[in-house]
Amino acid sequence: MSEAAAKTDHPLYQRVKDHIKDQIRAGVWAEGGRIPSESALMEAFQASRMTVNRAVRELSAEGWLNRIQGAGTFVAGQKLHSVLLEVRSIRAEILERGGRHTSQVRALDSVAAVPRLAKALELASNTQVFHSIILHLENDVPVQWEERYVNPAFAPNYLKQDFTRQTPYDYLTQQGPIEAAEHQVEALIPEEEVRKALHLEAGEPCLNLLRLTWSGGLVATRSHLLHPGSRYRFIGRQDYRSADRPGR
Amino acid sequence: MSEAAAKTDHPLYQRVKDHIKDQIRAGVWAEGGRIPSESALMEAFQASRMTVNRAVRELSAEGWLNRIQGAGTFVAGQKLHSVLLEVRSIRAEILERGGRHTSQVRALDSVAAVPRLAKALELASNTQVFHSIILHLENDVPVQWEERYVNPAFAPNYLKQDFTRQTPYDYLTQQGPIEAAEHQVEALIPEEEVRKALHLEAGEPCLNLLRLTWSGGLVATRSHLLHPGSRYRFIGRQDYRSADRPGR
DNA sequence: CTAATCAAGTTGTATATACAAGTTCGCGAA
DNA sequence: TTCGCGAACTTGTATATACAACTTGATTAG
Numbered sequence: 437m438s439e440a441a442a443k444t445d446h447p448l449y450q451r452v453k454d455h456i457k458d459q460i461r462a463g464v465w466a467e468g469g470r471i472p473s474e475s476a477l478m479e480a481f482q483a484s485r486m487t488v489n490r491a492v493r494e495l496s497a498e499g500w501l502n503r504i505q506g507a508g509t510f511v512a513g514q515k516l517h518s519v520l521l522e523v524r525s526i527r528a529e530i531l532e533r534g535g536r537h538t539s540q541v542r543a544l545d546s547v548a549a550v551p552r553l554a555k556a557l558e559l560a561s562n563t564q565v566f567h568s569i570i571l572h573l574e575n576d577v578p579v580q581w582e583e584r585y586v587n588p589a590f591a592p593n594y595l596k597q598d599f600t601r602q603t604p605y606d607y608l609t610q611q612g613p614i615e616a617a618e619h620q621v622e623a624l625i626p627e628e629e630v631r632k633a634l635h636l637e638a639g640e641p642c643l644n645l646l647r648l649t650w651s652g653g654l655v656a657t658r659s660h661l662l663h664p665g666s667r668y669r670f671i672g673r674q675d676y677r678s679a680d681r682p683g684r
Numbered sequence: 685m686s687e688a689a690a691k692t693d694h695p696l697y698q699r700v701k702d703h704i705k706d707q708i709r710a711g712v713w714a715e716g717g718r719i720p721s722e723s724a725l726m727e728a729f730q731a732s733r734m735t736v737n738r739a740v741r742e743l744s745a746e747g748w749l750n751r752i753q754g755a756g757t758f759v760a761g762q763k764l765h766s767v768l769l770e771v772r773s774i775r776a777e778i779l780e781r782g783g784r785h786t787s788q789v790r791a792l793d794s795v796a797a798v799p800r801l802a803k804a805l806e807l808a809s810n811t812q813v814f815h816s817i818i819l820h821l822e823n824d825v826p827v828q829w830e831e832r833y834v835n836p837a838f839a840p841n842y843l844k845q846d847f848t849r850q851t852p853y854d855y856l857t858q859q860g861p862i863e864a865a866e867h868q869v870e871a872l873i874p875e876e877e878v879r880k881a882l883h884l885e886a887g888e889p890c891l892n893l894l895r896l897t898w899s900g901g902l903v904a905t906r907s908h909l910l911h912p913g914s915r916y917r918f919i920g921r922q923d924y925r926s927a928d929r930p931g932r
Numbered sequence: 933c934t935a936a937t938c939a940a941g942t943t944g945t946a947t948a949t950a951c952a953a954g955t956t957c958g959c960g961a962a
Numbered sequence: 963t964t965c966g967c968g969a970a971c972t973t974g975t976a977t978a979t980a981c982a983a984c985t986t987g988a989t990t991a992g
Contacts, residue, residue: 447975461861473942484977486734489943497745505943506984613709619920623871623889623913641871641889641913665871665889672867695945721972732947737973753973754954937990944983953974962965 448483452491455481457500460511470508471501526572526580526661527603535574541599542633543569549585556648557587557655566594568604571633578634581626581662590656608649608657616650621670626662634664641665696731700739703729705748708759718756719749774820774828774909775851783822789847790881791817797833804896805835805903814842816852819881826882829874829910838904856897856905864898869918874910882912889913 459465477488530537547567554561566586626642645661707713725736778785795815802809814834874890893909
């Protein structure tokens, strides 16, 4: 009873989508293989082409299918090897779990960019760039060491800000919208200064999130976010049963 | 010249989408605010409702807008704090960059699940579970220590496989499709056995990816993937300018 | 045999129309 | 004043139709 009821109270385009996904999951329509054309699906479901087209187009956008104009619609590769991990803002994370977020400004100055940094920011070597070190605490426990280099062309007034009241991230996103970002996660043993600030034992490892951000057509900032390896994790969860798939 | 040309050779629904995104990015239509109704957009673009509807519906699916039937369409929250990081399969990654992937089977046996593991796999304590340790090498350099616990109910023949020819991941996904997965990334100092296998100096940190996978309605496997912190990174890149946005 | 051409099939986009379903707000009845 | 109802507006779904753009395979002319 619930079977038929569930079918009929879903919109038609959704039932077409579900059917196609079922066929793929069951292996009836194999990876790389061609699925029935829109006109065939129209016939099978007694639906109009617009309805079938919507179903197939949405599945294509969700990564289940690839469409080639003139040729047909094909089952996309599974891409199950790639996994998306969510990295949240430390401040949002703390506030969300009801914690109190505070921060200490450990440095806020201008430095000459070493060649490697200059290259990352797409500036000439030894150009002066802004530099800040902020220690983030959750209920007075240090959880993140944020070291950041900022392109002065992007945020000329960076050094005049009070970063105990607003995080550099929040300030920078006000200057201009993020256009692109690149992230790397690595494990490392922190330097002595960081180790002490994060209240780590000697030899305790850190999770380092390196982030490069583009805005206004230029590299806006490079940041290193160091977290105690024993007290901090990045966590992600995915559900392959639901409508969307990770890829694409 | 290219401006006008670029406009007119894009399909109409795409131009509507671009316009809406521009208004949002420029802050003209503020977060949480209501955007013009479909009929207003029809008027503005001299387009049919189906075309406008497609544009708005797609932007809603991409996370830019929230729609409430009967009430209107609203600009979604920015969610710029959350970032998606791609974690790829070690084998796919090695093959893609032209490397040679080999693996050594260091253990393949059955063990009694300690309480914590049993709980993770949703089994009774001391139930026998399959266990494997595989060392993955890229051009004979060790890059990943894979330790895995497998629910025997999911893959009864796990112990009979030759994991030098096929990775456990590939074998397990043949047994049944992944329905859900949970990941954690942490930094840690490996035990002596792992340290030696990965050719690490004493005190060198590891990136540990902990993965829990569901299939067939049960917890199929838990795996620990340990990577040398100094030789391995997870990298992700995002482009906020393009059509898709990370969040929901 | 080869190369150009064409017909058939497939997807991409766009319109006009219709009705269903949900929200909001104002007006009128109690 | 308050409650309920309904009009107006909004989004959700579905159809029929049309033409454009592209691919593929067969046919035909050289």
